[in-house]
Amino acid sequence: MKKDKQFVVIGIGRFGKSVATSLYKVGYEVLVIDNSEKEIQDIANQVTQAVQLDARDEESLKRLGIRNFDVAIVGIGDDIQSNILVSVLLKELGVQRVVAKAKDALHGRVLEKIGVDRVIYPERDMGIRVAHNLTSTNDLLEYIELSPDYSIIEVYAPREFVDKTIGKLNLRAKYRVSVIAIKSAEEIIAAPGAEALIKQGDILVVIGSNQAISNLPK
Template structure:
């Protein structure tokens, strides 16, 4: 049996430039990870249904969400009563209870939810979810651990996105050793096989004359290339 609470959600997003979304999402499991996902989706303007098995937790979070409900996520009939088959996507954010995680995933797939993202705890759990047909499997603790390690090892890397096949888009901070030169002087493509996407200077994004613009302290480069080539570039930064 599902029990819904209607919250006020008086939080300010602090992101006035974010365009509102138009999706309909369910987040099942309201630990730290699930709550964050649900809050961000709602702040982006989407319709969000937040779900947890723990009624006390639902009561605690009632003011955080417009739609929040307590339900037995292991029961496919309970999921069907919530109308989840009509949602654009669902995120199974249940971490500790593997039975609930797996049965919830199975129920959502049976209901025909177009996209089911699931939090996994281990490689073995990942394999089970793959066989159940999860559309995307995430490992939040592992992924943030990798990002922290990269940030500590490469302090000049401000942000990065993995494109797969060992390719990355990376935002790099520049050291004093390269200021007063131009990007062209660095010969990124010739020496490193790295493509420059843009030069960032404060809030400005320089693209048209990025290779001839004199570099200043505080400038950042946005580049794309293979990890081995990016590491070679690190030696001169």
Template structure:
């Protein structure tokens, strides 16, 4: 059974989520006060409506409490974001994800019932910073304050060596989740698999361990 999502706020962030969910085959209710934005998503979302999310009656009339997941993607209006989240929590919505503008906003959202809080601009900034600092880091995903998943380009120092030879887990405390090679993806590779220069290694571990691993046997600089 398909999950039902509601996305409140159809700016760049909310609009992107709405389109991505639809591409995944989900049912999506798109909500915004701006008629022009709602008209834009009328042919994209399952349903698009003009509504004020700070109006509890309006949300009730949309049956918002019956949705599996509601994303509050309101842009610069922190007051509207907070009030909307509060109303959703009081209505016992199953899962509420909210876009935060800053740390203060996040603190308030945590106290009033948001289940998940995202900082798209900050998170993208961190991701880009990691990518530009090292030529070997191709992509970066922060899992927590101390753990991440990264894509690392394998250099010549590990060419022809197996995962067993490198002893990644016990030496560096990291795990190789997958290997990309010539557009082919090998998930949970066997310890005897050889690695070659140009392979893309998908690594999970603590940030400090990943940095140490990169410095010792991937980063040639």
């Protein structure tokens, strides 16, 4: 059963693809937009709708009904000018909440000046850290607030997850969250498969509603 909130992800690099597919897996309506036909073909079966177009084209965004989306995530990476222009268009077209990826601090300040609701720095912070630290006793490390009720968070692997695979834990069914990366001292596993083993000391990057995240074992 699909949930009411609708997301649009613009720019399907590693970050955008990870966010879009994870949101879809836990039941949200997700539209992805990219100007690459190959990227759109690759992700089409993993989201609600995938559209190839130039997101800098205001009329194209209007035809898609972009203002009806609750949250827009701008994942455009190297082209800073396009990143900023698309963010401006989304705000002007009435998207309720715009989250944009920034390449560096200066880029981030520009995004803040044009009214972006949340700026994130995936390259600077290994793809998931943000400029908002949680002072929490629940082993939560850092998070990306995608909306007031939906986040991507880092959490130390709970004791009962250790030495179990993602498939065995079945987190989407049991907790309604998805693990989008596993970080250890040796490596980072992005989009871990069912066979990925969680070890003592691992950090999990988890996406889900704040309510679902709060129900994870401590």
